[in-house]
Amino acid sequence: MPTPKAIKPLTTEEEEYWKILENELIDGKGSAYLSQNDFAQLCQKNALNCSTATARRKLLRLQEVGRISMERQGKGNNPYKITWLEYSHYKKVDETKQIAPLTGIVPLDSPLYLKREADEICIQNLKLGASREGSRPFIRIRAPKQMGKSSLLRRIQYFLEKQQNHIVGFVDLGGDEYFYTDVFNDLDTLLYQFTSALIKTFSDALQRRGLNDLKNLPDLKEHWNANLTPQLNCANYLHDHIFLPIKQPKTLLIDGIDEVLGKPTQDPFLKFLRSWNEKRMKVVSQAPIIWPSIVIAYSTEPYSILGIRGSVLQNVGTVVELKEFSQEQIVDLSTKYNLSTPLTKPEVEFLMKLTGGHPALINQALYQISQGMTFTQLENKATQTDGPFWDYLSRASELLENNKNLFHCFQKILKGDNCNDDLAKYQLTKAGLLKIDEDAVKVIELYQKYFNNGHI
Template identity: 30%
Template sequence: MKPPKSTRRRGFVLTPVGLKRLQAAILAMEIAENNGEHFTLEQLGDRMNVSTKTLSRLWSLNRSVDQKTLRLCYETFNLELRREDYAIMNESNKTEISKDFSPSIDTRDSDPVQYLPVKSFINEHHDQHEHLWSYPDGPVSLDSPFYVERPAIEELVYREVIQPGCVIRIRAPRGMGKSSLVLRLLAFAETQGYRTVNLNCSQIDANCLTDLNRLLRCLCWRIAMELGIDPNLNDRWDEEIGCKLSCSLYFQSYLLKQSQSPVVLVLNEVDRFFEHPHIAHEFFALLRSWYEEARHNSNWQKLRLVVVYSTEVYVSLDINRSPFNVGLPIRLPELTQQQVEDLASRHGLDWTSGSEATQLMSLVGGHPALIQIALYHLCCQGMTLEHLINEAIANGGIFRYHLWRHWVLLQTKPNLAKIYAGLVEARQSIYLDPIDAYKLDGIGLISFEGDRIKPRCELYRAYFEKQLSTVFNDRDCQAV
């Protein structure tokens, strides 16, 4: 009797996190070995020594393969299979933890990584993913199915961050996805073996923004700590030569020299420096000097600088000393109708007719944060689209926290509020002073039509027309 043929056990499926890790490694190899061009399915199959049919099973997230194949695919791209990368299916196609799964699999907690196009799996597994239905506020987590991919932008920043001494400038108002993109950029950098530091400038004490020496020491201390290096500032800082030169030498001869791999430094919310022109001039000139040093200094080439901000620079900077006219500029656009429909599908909504997306976008445009808030309430709170639109500008409406944030900010800037009041009452695009336009654009309240300005969306126009007209009418009455 012939022995039975050996069979490979099937039952392992990729999770969204696992798919993102694998395809991120593929993207890195495409950049390094294929001039950034995507591998075909056949080319990937040849590299992994698996069939294109097997790859299709992997990408589906709901069709299983065997353990050996899964590990082989990861090892091809120098990845170690982790516990969060896979799920195991029993005979009823329900995921379970396998007791006899190879103990060589790494079960340590680890961070998932960046962007990849993961098709909607929410509809089929709604009950399994109820924990994902949290209120959408802040960056979209790396393993969330609700991140809207912008492949052209993600690939641009991934390509750029591997360039020695690069500068990447990401500009967009709040709620447009800057932080979500940065999370994916940092995760991609970590897959390359880079060190990463993500600093939010809004955390800097106010007294540091009036003293350049204190500011630079604060930043150097924080960066050293993030890199796991003893700051040792007192021994490494010589105020006799000036704080900018001390800072540069500290970076070059101490921090970067100790790192064998590139360091990605993200500076978030650098707009805060614009309110302190003297500090802004000196600090941004320093960043520009690091970029120029990297052209001929191997230590400085390790530094990959990412500057994140909301508004254009409205302080006067010397064009030859500014970091805002070098490097790769990234502008985050609004979502398209196709992207909104796809995101609605991920939330379990059938908007294939396009009419629902059109109605929502006529109110909020393609603003990512507002779209996410709307879909959350439509999907999780049982709200109808008609009710959502009718109650949109009410002080108790679903957008109230978003609108209040802008309203509070405008109240601290009376001159800007008065200018915006005139804009929302105009009912057409108008000309504004460039500095006023930059400030309103940084807040995210306007859009441009050539040289002319208009409110960002109908929601803003209607809400602020009501709020601002009440304020200025009351002031006029008091003046009389």
Template identity: 30%
Template sequence: MTRDYLTKILIVAANPKNTEKLRLDEEVREIQTGLERSKSRHQFQIISRTAVRPDDLRRALLDYEPQIVHFSGHGVGTQGLVLLDDASEAKLVSAVALARLFKLFAKQVKCVLLNACYSQVQAEAICQYIDYVIGMDREIGDRAAIKFAVGFYDAIAAGRSIEDAYEFGCSAIALEGLSEALAPVLKKKGESSHDGLHYRADFLAELNQNSQDSLEKNVEEVYRKINKPIDEMIPVTRKFPHKNIINHPANSPENYFSLKLSKPLSLEQPEGQVPLDSLFYIDRPPIEQDCYETIRKPGALIRIKAPRQMGKSSLMSRILHQVKQEGYQTVELNFQSADADLLSNLDLFLQWFCVSISEELNLPDRLDNYWKGPLGSKNKCTKYFQKYLLTEIAEPLVLGLDEVDQIFQHPEIATDFFGLLRAWHERGKNEALWKNLRLAIAHSKEVYIPLNINQSPFNVGLPISLPELTPAQVTDLVQRHQLNWSDSQIQDLMTMVGGHPYLVRVALYQIAKGRMTLGEFLQIAPTEAGPYYDHLRRHLLNLEKDPDLVAATKQVMGCDRAIEINAAEAFKLRSMGLVKFQGNAVMPLGELYRQYFSDRLQGGFGSIPPENIPEKTCPLDPVSGTNQISAIAENMPPTAPFSVGSLVESSTLAAIVFTDVVNSTAHMVANQQQMLELLKRDFELIREICQRYGGRVLKSTGDGWLIYFDSAVKAVACSQQIQKTLSKNAASLPPDLVLEHRIGVHLGDVFFSGDDVFGAGVNLAARLQSQANPGGICISDTVYEVIKNHLSIHVTYIGPQQLKGIPEPVRLYQINP
């Protein structure tokens, strides 16, 4: 099967937030990897669209004119395939609708692959007009679906026919030892086994009847097919359908139910941003809709303020995702990725700002063209946007600026930078070009820096202050974790943690995992043995830097009612998320904080003497290499006693590297003296390379080393140089004088004490090196996401791996030589 033309493959995916989470990104990545390794890769173009709504599907077919269309997501038999509606929830699209759509592209589309459960119904309909359509006649798991896709596209890339590619896909499932090898069904044009009755318009009308009997019958039919009891369906708006809800005229089968496929609930570790396709993101109306409507307006500015871990970044990513689906250009910039030296020099900072945005837009860096002459830095930056970035792209540009709190700490650049953003916003009210620039700004702290009222972006635009979850929203989240709780149990949880989204999710995750009961959680939560240890200790550390704040906290936590305190301390405590306002008075957000801080602050400053507290303890920048782990070590007195308190005092984010020698025991048994000499030789080389990249060797593990870096990029670059140099040296040595080393790299929270580090981040890095190939490097998904746009690397995705001592599977990558 030879081709002289470009074959376009359109991959459309849909995983509504109220449905089971699928590994769609992995499926797309595996397809791309397979085609890229093909000798005929230049003959293929992959277009990928996620979070697809019906309009998105139609527009993509019109815009890209693909020859192959690949759908990845959920299917529920006769009820249809599951796409998204405008609220990112499930919308069922019938076989009739899909057949009518593909009829319009019959001359263009040659093959449709529906990689979704029970999609044979839709395949039967579409194959009336399309030459080849593949659907599934039963449930198919993520693993089998991905294997089929990889086998199918490997064959396509090799020039095989659609029929052959189908067989290769089925074979890939079988070779993996999976039971779904017979699930895929190939339909050819004109071979439909149906007489057309199911695809007439009157059938669609029947599906859309709103009577209770018709709806319940259709729902029961779907669940009989997937062997799930009726009470396990998840409605879009409620956990269980009640008759008064079902009878509402708006609730047809297509728009009422999102059906949970017959797979166990997939829980997510509650950390960082909530993924776009997560079942566990809770909308807080009307916030999301207000943001979506506002960001579409010319020159829009949204400012999102909330304490840490309240969902600012998750909301930001949804705003950007929403407009990206509508054709806008988007850039998300986290200011934690700016090097420290940039934050003390306005000219360097603005250059970094411009180049970072250019890179995210896949535009070349043209600073040399615009950063010259006597104009000041702000004028040069404005010129770069006006004459280059905004001119180069025709679509509106939305900038998501996250963690701008980092800028507050540097008044030497804060006043000018924020004044610049305000000036651009003002120009967007009247100038056509600047109307295309939209801003979304997120921060945690109150803005205490002195800004002229006419030069601040923090008193204009749409203000969003993220509230805690309401009892109804917590109830919804409880149900999404498949916990059957009473109202009193939900109230007990809220009494302990308030409606703080992160605290609620941590509790539900632990309980849904079966690690503790609600009663056990309530007992252990406000202690350092509980699941909030890091969260509480971070707050304690921040409080202990400010004696006035400690005094105010004692006052609030020690009172059983809302009280008025100094306004400055009240707003600081609210910015930390520790209290909530009742009028002008404040009270603890929940019993978690009242009990913990009442106990920990009784003795004044807890376990760390005030004179030992460093002036600054800023989070480590995972990319740049700025940060505080060295400063912490310098600020800790040499005689400081070893204690849990002193460990947590220096908690930070770090890139940890573990090295290990392959078959070290066998080498040592064979010739101990020679092995020690070889280790010394290699260790000296590794130490010298680490010093060049700013790494610090903390300790030996016998046949390996534990090394930390203040930058993930430096850690990986150093690891690559180590393996490259060792390999080069080995080429000129006899085999018995060569040692092979494995390297693992992870980025995570660690506790620094003297010349040692501890914590989950260290444990995970130690496990990673055992997953590396001899002479290779294994990195976690966390590291890959940080470095992928900063280093030229070739990686192989090896999927989620269960590591010893780590409760959840970890997504891993091997770095290829």
């Protein structure tokens, strides 16, 4: 098929397939050897439903519009040599592109997001759960701060809306305007605001799909009955006026659950969510389940501050722990930072030893290296107040200063002694200061250097 002289625009759906192929071509510096089946599997790994026949059509379409050329390497399902026709232009633009330090949620179109095992666990549970008649999945994503919880939630939302045709509601207890500071001190106020937030997010989700299932909603103030508990007011309104009218598959994502920890509303609010999982998301009568699938995310760092001894929402749903990056993932991520030379094995091992693979620390390190900092300079500045990791170090220092039990336990471990306080070790682990691996207690080198240098 002749190559077109001009590149034609793609549809939104075609852009999603192109983005997957584009990343593969970037890794291959403008070309890649892929069969139709290879491309289908790549798409499936990126949450696109794609058969081999669909992959073939998409590749031919990308060739037709002038994005790629394809040269067959033999017969049958042998790979094509796929060449990005505009790679030289991309490379010039990419090489001059200013790389910004990564902060907050990783944008959906950013190459700096790395999929981990947690992504696959969440997606598979939600796909299977939506097809089950007897129950709906309840997933709890937990990890210390800046491990990627919110970024994962946003990708779950994108996958469910774009690939599964779900109506997805998203609320953030730590960021939405509904959840001001004092709201967590009173259960009635919290659940009223929570209900308001769900009305807004599901209404918006339907409007994005051009649907109007939630028209003529009754006024929440008039519905809120002072003679009923806040739990009943909230659940009754959501059941009758939000979840029941939505006939499509639906999912509720809740970020920032840790905002309620340590507040007067902690226990009743978490018990309320537990009751949803036990009574409303499972078949307990002949009536169909109208409650959505639910995914919540929360930081485990408050465990140490609040003296939490076990998991919040114990035995509720599926727990998904976000893990640190592996050495292979560090290498993969480093290719996205336009480093002048690829990382050597000793350099990767140095980064892993220094940071333990913590995603935010690794991204900070790679950003500094991409801006010209040498590994020697990175090591020297690692614990300095103007260094790239100071925010993390100062937060860890403040945590230990405010908790004597954690302070003494951490001090013993740094000296190579045993700490017999299992609760303190548990809380230090949840705060990200320790890692317990096959009964071995480990502290990353960054914290060792900082706290052994007179900061504890």
